[in-house]
Amino acid sequence: MEDATATKVVIVGAGPVGLTLACDLARRGVGVRIIDRAEQFQVGTRARGVRGRTQEVFEDLGVLDELRKHAEAPGTSRFYDEDGNVVRDVVMYDAPPVPGAPYPGSLMAGQQFTEAVLRERLASHGVAVELGGEFTGFRQDGDGVTADVRFAGRREEIRARYLVGCDGAGSTVRKQAGISFLGETWERQRMLFGNLTVDGLDDSVAHLWAAGPGGMLSLAPMPKSGTWFFTAPLPSEGGGEPVSVEAFAGIFAERVGLPGVSFRDPVYLSVYQVNIRMVDRYRSGRVLLAGDAAHVHPPAGGQGMNTGVQDAYNLGWKLARVLRGAPESLLDTYEEERMPVARHVLDTTVARGRHWAAAGAAQVADRMRGTFEGKDPFSDVSGLSLHYRGSSLARQLDDGIGVRAGDRAPDAHGTDTGTGERVRLFDLFRGTHFTLLLFGSRPAPVAGEDVRVHRIAGDEAFERYGVKDGGLVLVRPDGYIALAGGAWDDRSVADYLAPLAVE
Ligand SMILES: Cc1cc2nc3c(=O)[nH]c(=O)nc-3n(C[C@H](O)[C@H](O)[C@H](O)COP(=O)(O)OP(=O)(O)OC[C@H]3O[C@@H](n4cnc5c(N)ncnc54)[C@H](O)[C@@H]3O)c2cc1C
The missing domain is CATH 3.40.30.120 (Glutaredoxin)
Structure with missing residues (x-):
């Protein structure tokens, strides 16, 4: 007789995708372990927009009310032209009512809060994220999969029935499974981003210098985390430049040059390189992929985390059902349903990014607002209209x-x-x-x-x-x-x- 408490699924990566999957499996009574190589939890904000369909998923998982407490009130975004003149003040991320959809707009909550409320929920099911555990490889056989994990001072072989790689764009699970990450890297499109403190700038609005060399420079106050979120284009030639507050201040001075504005106390800083890539399969036997490990694309429309959360939500019930004895072929429907969505997200974020970039500041403002009001010409960023028509399960x-x-x-x-x-x-x-x-x-x-x-x-x-x-x-x-x-x-x-x- 099988031990009901044994690990059935090991999840590599405790970002929003791994955590969503862990919560969904744990509430179904599936024995799950979730490991992350980070030594501590993320404190900074990457994704901020929790879109309509993701809010519905979070309501089902029981975390939406808690997440709302960390959400910023809908605010004004101020767009400037190349000469620094204000061209538009718009309220973004709000959307008109959609029949049958309780959350048509976006909930603006920092990714660190999304992860924290999911971790709390997971803990209520008796599961804790295991930090400092680096996945290095696996082997699989007819009964299960063994994951090699390196913790400080020890190695552990974790035996489970399935392994899910939610380990982000550089996924070791994907590489070890021999799954290709097909697509391209836009070498010349890089941006510096992070969170820091800003002095001397009006904090009642978000500021977007939408026109100008290299793309958008933005600074958005985040009162709930006491910092500002910034993005700044890096010169197309280069690489290896220091990732520092001074580097951002230099770009700001050159591009915007507002006197009296200064920057300090970074919470985190990073360089984002545009990649448009996806896998050609989501599964290799007992090993599956979800989230950024399976697809990455331009940030226009804020779809990465949202798409990954939907991957996890599609996979969770199927994995749990197969573990209860349903035929393994049910897992094939995961790729069948989610691969076309990933392809669609790659195509539409590329098109949207170009559409935004090709416009002057006033038009960018109108186009961005349109996107978040459900009038995007490329896709519905809320995720509410995504469907699995034509799936073998429909x-x-x-x-x-x-x-x-x-x-x-x-x-x-x-x-x-x-x-x-x-x-x-x-x-x-x-x-x-x-x-x-x-x-x-x-x-x-x-x-x-x-x-x-x-x-x-x-x-x-x-x-x-x-x-x-x-x-x-x-x-x-x-x-x-x-x-x-x-x-x-x-x-x-x-x-x-x-x-x-x-x-
Ligand atoms: C500036 C910026 C803004 C963004 N804005 C949005 C937005 O508004 N909306 C949106 O939907 N998306 C947005 N995104 C994208 C979003 O942040 C990602 O799509 C999301 O984080 C992907 O989640 P994930 O769980 O798949 O991977 P990640 O969040 O990357 O998590 C992967 C985890 O795996 C761990 N890991 C990696 N390798 C190993 C290993 N070998 N062993 C153990 N652990 C490992 C890592 O430590 C990490 O914790 C934005 C991204 C950026 C950079």
Whole structure:
């Protein structure tokens, strides 16, 4: 008999992606270890925009309310032209209401806070991140995988059923698995970024010098962390220059030259090099990749962390189900569903970056605001409209209902006719189960034990799901529509779930 507490999954990398996956697995009772080679947790901010779909994932994982406490209030961004004149003041990251989406805009919370609330959640499931553990290699066989991890003064072989590399763009897991990272490096596009203290600059707005040589120079106050976030283009020729406050001050002086503004006390500083790369497969046997380890792209639209969190959320329930005895082929649907998303994100961030860069300051302001208001010509950065239509896990029974299998299941209020209570559909979805929504009076089909069945009445729910007479919608544990139709028979749900059956 297998030990229920044994490590089933080892996760390499405790960034936002590894932590999301660890939380999702741990809440399903999967024995998980998560290691990171860093000696201490990140204190600085990289990603700030937690987009709409990611907020929904975080609500399901139980961290959204906590994260909100660390979010900056929506503020004004001030755009300047090349001569330093103000051309626009815009409020960004806010978005008009979207039916069925409780969080259409972005939550502006520093990545260090996102990671901290996920770690807290993970701790509530009894799992702690193991710092100072560097993954160096693995071997796998028919039963499992053994990860070699070097801790200070000792080496450990961690045995698990699966290994997931969430170890960022330079992923050792990816390299050791022999998975290619195909694409290009834009050698001439580099930027200095980090967090520091700024004196002498109006801290009631974010400042963006959007026109000028090399791209955007920005400084945004972050009252919740008591520092400023900055980005500055580095000269296209060069490399190896010192990463320092003085280097940033020099670029600022040359580019902006505002007297009386000074910089000090960096929280962290780094150089970002634009790479557009992705893997040609997400899995090698018992080893899988997620997040930056699988795809990197330009920052325009802030998609990196958000895309990686969605990878983890797509993978979590599948991995847990396979560990409970479902066929391994379920794991193939992870790549099937997420690889096209990565490709789409690479294409659209490149196009968006060029679109922004080709404009004057006033146009950049309008285009950036448009992007975050859902009017981007390339894609929807909120992630709300991403879908898995055409996936082998999406089955449309007929056209008798408006929603499509593979789409994100929208939120709505309605009445659960079984209890007579007013319900919010996202509350019904929350957790680790499948949810079967029935609309109308047709008899319920046979459903499995991990399917929660609710018969829903009410105009809003009918409208959001495009119900005419009646309808059936089976919602996956990650909130996407598995099966949909206006009519069904007794076996419709059981037949769908049979190939995913657990032991
Ligand atoms: C300036 C900037 C702004 C950004 N803004 C946004 C934004 O607004 N929105 C957005 O969505 N994204 C944004 N991003 C991108 C985002 O930061 C990344 O996509 C995100 O951090 C990826 O998360 P991850 O967990 O995949 O990898 P990472 O955050 O890179 O985490 C990987 C972890 O793995 C660990 N690790 C690496 N190798 C090993 C090893 N061999 N053994 C053990 N541990 C290891 C590392 O220590 C690290 O903790 C931004 C990035 C930058 C640079």
